[in-house]
Amino acid sequence: MVASKAWEWSNVSDERWRIPSEESYYLRERWKKQGYKNFLDLGCGVGRHSILFAEAGFQVDAFDLSEDGIELLREKAHNLNLPVKIIKGDIKELPYEDGIFDCLLAYHVIYHTDTDGIKKVIEEIERVLKPGGEFFITFLSKNNNSYNDIAYRIDHNTVIKMEEPEIGIPHFYTDLGGIKKLLRNFTIIKINHINEITLNSSKWHFNVHGLKTVQIT
Template identity: 50%
Template sequence: MAESKAWNWKEETGSIWLKPSEDSYYIAERWKENGYKNVLDFGCGLGRHSVFFAKHGFNVSAFDLSEEGVSHLEKWAIDEGLNIDTAVADMLSLDYGDNSFDCIFAYHVISHTDTVGMNKIMSEISRILKPGGEIYLTLCSKETWSFKDAGYPKIDENTVVKTGEGPEKGIPHFYVTLKDILNLFADFDIDRIRHTDDCYFSGNEQNSKHYFILARHKGVNNRQLE
């Protein structure tokens, strides 16, 4: 299993990481309508979604492997007068009790592992998410350039390690197909899967593809990728 490695936030200056994603607005309304209260920001980064959900009335817990990211969130929460439970933690082994959360928001984070790690992470998600609770997450697509064309070294059939300069240097990235997702989430009720292509940003044509998944926990153990 690949060793977990935190983002180097000193290498990332983009303001996007301080603003809630567009998806979070819909998810917050959905979860309020469903009566969910306890949200885990799974890999919170600098805390943009933790602050967003707390401002919308949720009880928010948040963790990240980056001490710098968690510290930034803690200061941000104080400035906003928000009560957010924070922790520096590795998503492969979490110190939350069984059935702790109504919902989990994991945006561009759980792909930072290899195949063995992904199976472990899915087991942790199944453990801490209440039966009937929902998870909204993203996974990297095998159709994207960084898996198909970048020439990054592979550590298994689903995983590459990014070697270019920047905040993700040396971090493993796990990639999937639709079939892989259906296997990983065989014991969840999947509401919807979207496959997106961010084909232009930062002033350039791009090929950055992700899956966006909304699923409900049935309360049983997941199947795993082999």
């Protein structure tokens, strides 16, 4: 299993990583109507989603490996007087008790590992969610041209990025079949396969909305 490596936020100039994603507004309203309270921002970065959910009254836990990222979040939460619980650590080893979160968001986060690592991350997500709790997570698609960069591939699904701000960070790629296999213990609500096009790039990814299946005994 490859070691995790944090983003260096001082090298990140793209402001979109500091603005809540479009999907997060829908999820916030959906989960609020469902009476969810305990929210985990898994791989919170600088906390764009932690702040969004805390402002809506959720009890927010924010978790990330990047020291400078969580320091920026800590400062912003303090200035806004928002009670965000912030912990630094590796997403493959979450320091939370079993079944404590109603909902979990991991937006462009969990694929920063290899094939063995992604399995461990999924196991941890399943462990910390309550039965019936929902998640929204993002995977990189094998449709991306970067998946074919065999010079930096470390296993069949994983490529090490060599550009800022992600130098040395592993990226796990998958397809629909791979997602269904990884999430076989969950109930899938929706999967979107999206080509995100900007002026300078075109990237494919999967957005997956699902829930921890309630076991009937």
